Amino acid sequence: MQKSLNRVQEAFLRLVHNRAYSHAYNALKQMHPADLAQLLPYLQEREQQWFVETLLKTRKLGGVISELDENKVLEFLELVPQEEFVKVLEEINADDAADLIAGLPEGQRQEIFERLSGSQKKAVGKLLGYAPDTAGGIMSPEFVSMEQTLTVGEAIDQLRAKASGEKEEIYNIYICDADDQLVGVVSFRDLVLSPPDKTLQDIMERNPVAVRPHANQELVADMIARYNLLSVPVIDENHRLIGRITVDDAIDVLKEEATEDIYHLGNLAQEDHISTPVWTSAKPRALWLLINLGTAVLAAATISLFSETISRFVILAALMPIVSGMGGNAGTQSLTVVVRGLALGEVDWSLALKVIWKELAVGLFNGVIIGAVIGVLTYLWYHNLTLAMVMVLAMVGNLIIAALAGAFIPLLLRKLRQDPALASSIFVTTATDVGGFLLFLGLSTIFIKLIIS
Known part of the structure; x- marks a missing residue:
């Protein structure tokens, strides 16, 4: 076993290799998608098929695909029926869905995109319009915004209602005026700790740090690190809020850029991995x-x-x-x-x-x-x-x-x-x-x- 695997992962692999699938199934249900995503290279072909089928049954497939390294996604998707892949794209965050579609071969990319429906297709389509290494390419169009005239009590009631449909964590509430222009931000902590009769205008941070959709992703990640932000809003040329970039996105960017620099120092292509042909x-x-x-x-x-x-x-x-x-x-x-x-x-x-x-x-x-x-x-x-x-x-x-x-x-x-x-x-x-x-x-x-x- 490689040192990168923890004890839970090693125990799971032993169960699968020994065909103790019922115990492996129970173990898989308790494991984090990031840990499961590491296991694909260690599984034989028949084990991989069981692995995918089990991920479908436990509704973990989307999380695992989102956690896969880019060079592993296409290999993994060969094991997934196309209709199931489309279902996954409908369920996961729009920015993750856009990243997955962008990594597909050109012909398959258009075919899969056309099979999306409703708001997810619209959101993914907008994200695909941005270059992948820009703020627009990594942002999520899912965020919580409210008017500045609301009281803290009213905002918490609205947040409770909105949160049930959110696919991502809520770090900040963005405050917009009647024209949807960003005027401030309230952290989740400040909202919870403020008196319920105060208005959002009273507690918001004015003129928050924001970026444009065509800003370089590395600059955005550096900004999040420099100012210790959990998320940064993305605004268009009219100062209207169109998305947000969270700290986990910034970590992915910094990891990607660090890998790119290491490869460049060795004069290697970034696509060059252990499993590359x-x-x-x-x-x-x-x-x-x-x-x-x-x-x-x-x-x-x-x-x-x-x-x-x-x-x-x-x-x-x-x-x-x-x-x-x-x-x-x-x-x-x-x-x-x-x-x-x-x-x-x-x-x-x-x-x-x-x-x-x-x-x-x-x-x-x-x-x-x-x-x-x-x-x-x-x-x-x-x-x-x-x-x-x-x-x-x-x-x-x-x-x-x-x-x-x-x-x-x-x-x-x-x-x-x-x-x-x-x-x-x-x-x-x-x-x-x-x-x-x-x-x-x-x-x-x-x-x-x-x-x-």
């Missing part, structure tokens, strides 16, 4: 590996410039990978810090000089420490003081190059409106390889007579 994984990886090959050839060409020096003192060939390798590691450290700062909005181009100077200082400090250590080791190894000093100077220089490249390259890519995580690692590695070889072999060439004497 070989060709789908290999094709984008091969492209970046070919680009990497080009930079490796550049590093090799740099070494070839000093072939005569290396032939005169072959030990240089054993030492030069140490300089380039340490530079690559140091560059990755700087790159990680800066890319993270850019992703969280802590760094922008206006702070570029400050960031670069800081990383240069770190590079110089580490260069002196690492250079001194490798210098002493080189001297103890080869009893050659000049060679040891060349190692020290090359190491200090390359760690400074690494710090400069790791800080400047992602900042430059962001300035050029490119994803700083996408290609930074290749450029940084190239800079440290070429820079390290140039410094070490160049200094060795200058002092070759002293080295071999």
Whole structure:
């Protein structure tokens, strides 16, 4: 069993594998959809069919589908009859239904959408009109709004009546005027704790934080995190309330963006997963590996410039990978810090000089420490003081190059409106390889007579 599974999940799988289906059925009824969604890869084909049928009987299918990772949804839906899938889409939140439909193949997408009915079809249709990475693409059109003239007692009575039909949690009550324009917000806590004769106008927070439907989803998630919000309203160009984005949506976005940045740092496609077909994984990886090959050839060409020096003192060939390798590691450290700062909005181009100077200082400090250590080791190894000093100077220089490249390259890519995580690692590695070889072999060439004497 993988460590990611808890004891309840492991016990459930043992029951299924042992065909103790009646006990497994009882266990499944008590489990959370998020836990059930993790189990699909561990089930055999016949077990998967039983799993789906049981989810249908216990009315948990919609919750499980909503919790599945995007790369698992299509695989799972192959087990679900289409009419049952349509029923699920009718029952779940409109934003979750829109996400599921958007992930279907184009032909199937239209067919499934047309089979929806009533208000759900209308709500899903509106959401599908927004780009998936925008506030409109992740918002829920389900919210509770009231007029500001209502008293707290009247609002609670209305809320009690409305809550029975809500599919999502109620965190805030949005206060709108006669034209449905957002004028304030009242938290559920403030509503419950306020005297019943006070009006909503008296207790509401005026001019609440709100976003437009075309705002980038990452900016919205950052806003929710920055202001510690449970939900944020979405308003149109006329300031009318059209939806809300909840904190669980923001968590999903931050998880998605973090995954995307990690994949970009490794030059991988976001669709690349453990279960992805070989060709789908290999094709984008091969492209970046070919680009990497080009930079490796550049590093090799740099070494070839000093072939005569290396032939005169072959030990240089054993030492030069140490300089380039340490530079690559140091560059990755700087790159990680800066890319993270850019992703969280802590760094922008206006702070570029400050960031670069800081990383240069770190590079110089580490260069002196690492250079001194490798210098002493080189001297103890080869009893050659000049060679040891060349190692020290090359190491200090390359760690400074690494710090400069790791800080400047992602900042430059962001300035050029490119994803700083996408290609930074290749450029940084190239800079440290070429820079390290140039410094070490160049200094060795200058002092070759002293080295071999």
